[in-house]
Amino acid sequence: MEHINSFFAMLRTELAFYVGCLNLREKLAAKEEPVTFPVPGASQERCLSFKGLYDICLTLLLAQRVVGNDAQADQKDLVMITGANQGGKSTFLRSIGLAQLLMQCGMFVPAEAFCARVCSGLFTHYKREEDTAMTSGKLDEELSRMSGMVDNITPQSMILFNESFAATNEREGSEIARQIVSALLEKHIQVFFVTHQYALAHGFYEKKLDNAIFLQAERQNSGTRSFKIVEGEPQPTSFGEDLYTEVFGVTADVLETTG
Template sequence: MKAHLLYRDRDLFPSGEPPERTSRSSAAFRERASPVGGESPRMTDLTRDLALEVLYEAMAAGDAYLHEVAKRVVPASLSDREEIRYRQAILVDCVSHPEVVRRMYAVATSAIDRERQVWGWTFRHPEVLVRRCVQVLEIFRDHLGQLRGIADAQSAAFRSEGFTTLFAMLARELDDAFLGVMKEHLRRLQFRDGLLFSARLGDGNRGTDLLIRRSSTPTPSLRERATDWMHQLMGSQPASYVYELADRDEAGFQALQALRDEALASVAGALDVSTRHIRGFFKMLRTELAFYLGCLNLRERLAGKGEPLSLPEPADGEFLLQARGLYDASLSLSMAERAVGNDVDTGQARLVVITGANRGGKTTFLRSVGLAQLLMQCGMFVPAEEYRAGVCKGVFTHFKREEDPTMRQGKLDEELSRMSALVDRLKPGSLILLNESFASTNEREGSEIARQIVRALTEGGIKLLVVTHLFDLAESLLRSPPGPTLFLRAERLPDGHRTFKLREGAPLPTSYGADVYARVFGTNESSASPVQGGAIVEDRSGESEDNDERRADQS
């Protein structure tokens, strides 16, 4: 019995349950749920680079379990358009009937929590475990009944394939007949007619393979017992022999209890497995609903402050993206006002080179693309008025790392090794976002390294968005692009004001000459710098320090 709300034909977790909430390590998860090559370094880099934590918080809305599931589902992108549309349809149902979805989630959660409350210390004695399992089964029976009730009442209102199938499955599997069988088991497990088990002769003729049997006949009557006795007396072979313990034979009763336990081990094991199966079912249901609950929570947050959300259109993998009003959801979630949206259409381009003013919204734009892409590929709505993008084989990020002051010497080394690890995982059709990569060395070296990498990746069928300050790089890509390339530039108005909008535009040369001149001659108004050779001299005030530092590092 599967909910299959996340995938039409498989579970989120092949093992049936997400790793225990208590375990902080995501190692187990990496192995379990990485439908599209979601390996650990990328996962953590993605989380950091795209500020996914903020998004998860919004999805969780205080429920740690929702957080856990969001964290696992969002980065594990779908690569198939059909799969994306499957989730999108379910999401639409959820948005129409949020209360039903929340109720189902509550039933699943309650079943799991109430089971946990049933006493449960060590079960060295099977008979004790049997008694516990009976209690748990009573609880589960009640909750399964509730689920069935919801299915009966709501199935007509839901349209998506996922929910229709789920409700039909619940109605079919949890029908009255099944709930009746469950009741019958609960009665039989009281063992009112005594305990019947079979055995074989094992090592040294000790009884072995003890198995509880369901007796077809009730306990023998007094008359039958008399017959047995007669048989014994007459030496003919009766069907059974009886042994009765003396009333004060305490050792005997202990031995008997040991036998009961050994015999009940088979049933205790079966009940243990069965209750775990049912618990697994509830957990699985909770997990799959949790994702959609998270989507509802996120929607409430963003829609609440007037941000647009739209159902994206997953396009052919060749295409990069086309968006209107695309904004960085993580950024919006962490501030009061609305985030600035961008319009972009990459057309034929598979490489986008973004240059321009510092703090002009380049990184934010990069993030908004990465985030929208991830959200689209996990079946969610995206933070944009409109979003159409090719489905890519994994989203990867290579962002400049600001921290690690202790590792100055090895910065380029670190960047290169990170890039090398990414290259191991990139496939044709992957999307990679480069944010000021290789700026840790001088411009010439950094440009040459980046140029070779960018060219190789583009030609290898990887889609790239490249934010760079390396003019040498940007300019050479403009001169001889490795394929259809779109150049974007962070806008800065003539008065120096930044709009955080990106416009199509070729990279502009930056001029140190002006800065140097200004410094040497004591001019402070760099914004008043004249136009040089037809290009606007960039405002480097924010970067000149960086560059000085960089030069100092190398000396």
């Protein structure tokens, strides 16, 4: 009897996964959000392309549909993402990671089309809040986490960086990030990096690497964010003045003049 009970307990757990998939599909269908079964490639193929990819978590939180993005990044080991503040960079990064995870679980992905290689590991390195216990500084904590990842990461892995190594000045942070990213690329690890550090992004851009692609959060001339991620050269500004104007109703240069 014990082995029969164990079998049904395991079956219940496994069926819960499929029921969860069905529930998720129904939620997305109710919002008319597209889904697709991805086309997985071998680890050595270095393929990545998608159409209408969106953040599945965000769309579940909002009443309206969310903006999807397209990209063609076959043979690209480095995807550097820069651009306007609150332009959708972090959301885009999350959509990449979630789509990769869903694909490797054998599920549908939130996109009109999606093709990616099967990676040997998926890692994330996001900035965290200050250590309230004050046992270490933010940069020390980031480097410590990076060290732990290095001990476990393998070739053909994928790692997502979001504003990493920005806890120090830009020159030092950019140099730390440059050395880490360069080492990862040498080991054939696919790197996605969201950053405001112009020195870092522009430094890699100037190298004209065949295996790198540079994306940016689109910004209209009016300062409006479209939340589209498009290919483009890194810019030395994140357009923080747009947010200042939105909050205070006056441009920063006008305030300086009247002050």
